[in-house]
Amino acid sequence: MVSGVDLDLVLVRAFVATAEELHFGRAAQRLTTSQQVLSKRVARLESLLGVRLFEREGGTRLTEAGERFAPAAREALAAGERAVAAALGTGQVVRIDVWGHLYAPMRTVAQAVAALGPVRLEPGPARDWPSVAEMLLRGDTDLGFGRVHPLGGGRDAGLAQRLVRLEPVDAVVSTSHALAGAAELRPADLRDSTLWCPAELTRLDFLRRFADEFGITRRQDGPNLGLDHLVEHIRGDAACFTLFPTDAPLPDYAGLRSIPLTAPTPLYAWSLAWRETRRHPLLDVLLRGFADVGRARRWLEYAPERDWLPDTDHAKLAGV
Template sequence: MDLDLAQVRAFTAAAEELHFGRAAARLAISQQALSKRVARLEAALGARLLDRDAHGVGLTPAGRRFLEPARRLLVHGDRAVAAVACARRPLRIDVWGHLYAPMRTVARAVEGVPGLEVEPVPGRDLPSVAAAVLRGESDAGFGRVHPLPDGRDAGLAHRLVRLEPVDALLSTDHPLAGRDVLRPADLRAGVLRYPAAVDRLDFLTRFADRFGVDDRTGSTNLGLEHFVERVRTDPTCFSLLPADCPLPDLPVATDGRPGVRTVPLVDPTPLYAWSLVWREDDAQPHPGLERLLAAFGEEARRSRWLEYDPARDWLPGPDEDALGR
């Protein structure tokens, strides 16, 4: 039988979202159209792929068997279309870690490649970006890479492109706010505030484990401005930000002080690792990917982005291993 790729795409979206409304929004079609496509696919295959009831959507045994081959089919279909496309499409990069302003680094590299068209797309986090890249929906991803549970990042290649020093973010009322520099050990008695759920930020967790910061508290990710305001109004806590990350404009205190400040960390200086990721087995990578990697390399040499001295700096173990590779 001949499979209709639009029907296969509707099924995979519903299977991944486990929600017809979200799947329809992802494909920019109506929920009714999505339901019809899935029903026609099931009729053609002679098997129910999805269970739908008042509790939600779930995969049947046949649906579970069909899902991975269906994903591969869509990837190859997209490659076939791309191979004969009349107009070159932009290089699509899913970017995550937005509180730390990753586009600062991407822009520096892209500006060094005249004529390179890039379509940056906001990604939710590393797991979602990894899934999009592995499915062929994106050409690359950019952010901080760390090992994912259950090997969900298997099949991805990545290259470190920037190591950025990290500062402590403090309320001006914090007892340590008047210091010119701080050691990570100075923060041991404080409360490390995460800009999202505690289990969502691998770098902060590794920092806290390494330097003995036992008190940790999560937040709802409502953007950098909201997060910095939380730090400003709580002199018992601190957080970490890459040194070049721009702070939002916040109301000043009654005495004219800005309310928050960043203090450089030394002995050692923590480094935040930015990486570009792509699918390792991609037989037809976007032609702009190699040019972008070369541009990152050139900017890293020019701006000394990859300088690391283990006697002076600190990197989490996986980042240090990646730098060695």
């Protein structure tokens, strides 16, 4: 209780649904109740708090008070769900949103979640790191997993991260590429080739930094239409190459060559991210799971004279 207000989670749930839908009718349908009942619940919550949470004229919009209340309201609901699960002995749920889907992030997560025991992991697909950062700050997810890089404008303020894996990447080319016969390549050997980026290059921080570092001036990007589309594009263009994690599965290798990169070997940094003021109760258990698997599989080996990491990833090593 704060200032004599005892929050009823039924009212909070009505608010959160309405805040996310910005439409009383759709929110009522989502909660399988009537619009009249939903409106009364939101009005009751506003009365208890003594503030208006929504503007209702000309469409439904959050007020400034509603904007401030929304993140904490989502946290309250999540805490309530965890409390019920603990009381019933049904186990806890950990929501984790992953990005970098062409690089198959869940194959890394899957090796660490064994430490969670009976806890249910609920993975969700996300567009990129900026979108996951927003979800973490809103309380819409518990954890994020992928490549974390600095976001401008303070968009990642309040978020924490832990580096859990450094993965070598290979150059993937068609069998008709001029360098297809090489046993290994240096990144600089690719300067006369075109880097194919399977999404807008502005969203692919690692590929952009790699191209800048090694003088790859020919760059081509396109929509992310999945792994099969990526493979077909590389197969069909003898001038193109892309980068792909060494351990990630590529469909149907016919017509492709995956060539190790050396001198230096580029490393792709996988990190776990969370909101500093909303640590999931099982976060430390999961971090220990990543650490144990990482030690066994040598996930965090880095030698400056042998490997290359973008400058923005170096600071992450200090926290491991």
